[in-house]
Amino acid sequence: MEKAAVSHENASLEKEWLFLCACASPGCSKQKIRELLEVGLRWEYLLELAEEHSVVGVMAARLREADYAEVPASAREALQSRIRAQHLFALSMAADLFHILQEFSAAGIETLLVKGPLISLLAYGDAAIRNYVDLDLLVRHKDILAATQHMEKLGFESDVPLSTLQADKIPGEYLFKWPGTRRIIELHTERTFRYYPLPMRVEDLFARQRRVALDGREVPGLSLEDEFVLNCIHGAKHFWERLMWVADIAAVVARHAEMDWPKAQQAARDVGAERMLHLGLQLAENLLQVRVPAAMRNAVKQDQGVNRLAEQAIRWLPQVGLADPPLRERVLFRMGMRGGGVRGALYLLRLSLSPTEEDWVEGAEEKRSWIWDALRRPFRLLKKYGGGDGT
DSSP, rough: OOOOOTTTTTTHHHHHHHHHHHHOTTTOOOOHHHHHHHHHHHHHHHHHHHHHTTTTTHHHHHHHHHTTOOOHHHHHHHHHHHHHHHHHHHHHHHHHHHHHHHHHHHHOOOOOSTTOOOOOOHHSSSSSSSOSSEEEEEEOOOHHHHHHHHHHTTTEEESSSSHHHHHHHHOOOEEEEESSSOOOEEOOTTTTTSSSSOOOOOOHHOOOOTEETTTTHHHHOHHHHHHHHHHHHHHHHHHTOOOHHHHHHHHHHHHTTTHHHHHHHHHHHTOOHHHHHHHHHHHHHHEEEEEEEEHHHHHHHTTTTEEEHHHHHHHHGGGGOOOOHHHHHHHHHHHHTTTTTHHHHHHHHHHHHOOOOOHHSSSTTTTOOOOOOOOHHHHHHHHHHHHOOOO
């Protein structure tokens, strides 16, 4: 998603940032929200900041609880317009989801919903509160060619050429668009989740799946523990650069006392993501005052380096839309996600040499070898992130 922030580049957004964090904190009281509304927020900047951090829906819900106290009419109208658009989008995506699941089921393609409306339901009890721009579905790699053919049968346009599928090239996701709209579906397999430190155990995920009520229907989704771990890995993948991802973690912890933490730990351990799980919990506590659960406290405390990584991510967070972290900091953070040392270096090397659709989708992808794709990727990343100003 393109970063849009330019108008507030030279403005101090401390008050607006503190207000957004309060809205994202599950334990923040209505009275506290009212007090923060009285400090003279600049609503144009606040709405822009909320959009960049994808927490417009979360902020709107807290403002409704506070009866829109101190909210100017123009800001309230702009906010409600955004919320209406998000609700309409969520409805259209739910309709697409039901059609796809019906088509895949008839074809014998087992599918799981991940992220998007699923994490919105788990975190906030409403599939339309959380901002998302696409639907993410998990299928087995062996089914991806058939799934692509059925997506095209439904009318979606594939962003991944058939020649790529036939050559067994693995993109970051298999992306599909409905012509002339912003409706995007992403299919993932155990091979596209390259940010998992160890291979995804896809059969375990399907075995532990559960049915989730969405708009009056039941859909197949990840278990609570697997979805939580996946979102911690996803946040780490993106350097936790949006408040939304920390807010999701905090809300799920606060809302789901039934979480089986030993199962979550084991799910993270199976894919080498223990530190990613610990960091998600530490960020929720440090930034949004949701305490690390008692069952996880010792593991998080004993994981040396987690607090340092949390402080780094919190320092980056308000800068979203202005600048990417410098390449050196990104490299060290990425290595730290795997615990540093040899494991961290090997994780970084694998990610650096794993080509994505940005590397090969444009022309002649069926002719180039995977070795060439791998070798050219670090140079593309260096060009993209290696500027001295971090851009």
